[in-house]
Amino acid sequence: MHNVVIIGSGCAGNTAAVYAARAALKPLVVKGLEAGGQLSITSEVENFPGFPMGIMGPELVENMKVQAERFGALYYDGEVTEADLSNRPFRLKINDDWIETRTLIVASGAKARWLDLPSEQRLIGKGVSSCATCDGFFYKNQEIMVVGGGDSAMEEANFLTRFGRRVALVHRRDSFRASKIMYDRAKANPKIEFILNTEVREVFNVEKGIVTAVRLKNLETGETFLREVDGLFVAIGHIPNTKIFRGQLDLDPEGYIVSHGGARTNIHGVFHAGDVQDRIYRQAITAAGAGCMAAIEAERLLEEEGH
DSSP, rough: EEEEEEEEEHHHHHHHHHHHHTTTTOOOOOOOOSTTTTGGGGGEOSTTOOTTTTTEEEEEEEHHHHHHHHHHHHEEEEEEEEEOOSSSEEEEETEEEEEEEEEEOOOOOOOEEOOOHHHHHTTTTTEEEEEEEOOOOOGGTTEEEEOOOSHHHHHHHHHHTTTTTTEEEOSSSSSSOOOOOHHHHHHTTTEEEEEEEEEEEEOOOTTTSSOOOOEEEEETTTTTEEEEEEEEOOOOOOEOGGGTTTSSSOOOOSSOBBOOTTTBBTTEEEEEOGGOOOOOOOHHHHHHHHHHHHHHHHHHHHHHHHH
């Protein structure tokens, strides 16, 4: 029997672990398949307060883990494959073992949707990114490409014009899912070039370990051509890691947890933290703050119940 189980070991999960451990709750943190969350595939983080010279993403989450362990948090390699939230204590299946917990913090994050190109995957963090707010600063006066056709793609393209010399927005159709206001804003920006009916087929240069160009294919003519770029931002959405909670937790149509105030979900004793609920900000610092909130909520509930 555990007082607190935390699913996820990114900024949200690790911060929740620090707070819960300092409250002497001995939280169990289930690392998940992507231990460290999205920061584990991020190179340099320059916008996390307290690190004026920046810090590597994997180092930041590892420091958080060490800090939580110092206060008594326990870390478990594996993932939660099933969850029974119908009664308290809640039951979780981790690998092949069932455990019980009085409270649960879901900080399992969200995965960026990628193009699933081998070259793209090998260059993530080396010129390929899914977060303009995180990485745009590194592309001052450089050529940038954004892939996508929704509001997030328009927003990312507009944001990146603050840094890049030029931003090319590539979309595989000739119409957009984006709202009219977001599309109009991007269309009116003189630094944004639209490349429609086109998809990315390959990202160069894996051998050099940096992005230098992309191979594009025009889907109407079949023509392929190279375009030199310094940064490729993939903005085709995120997938929250909530599959095991369908039918139990309130989820929106895209699978994000619906908040019921603070860090609370629709189930008493289950709390949310980070990108699993946050579809707007998706920053390391907001995830960390959400982890703090969830741990405090869990601590107060357990104290009220005499645990």
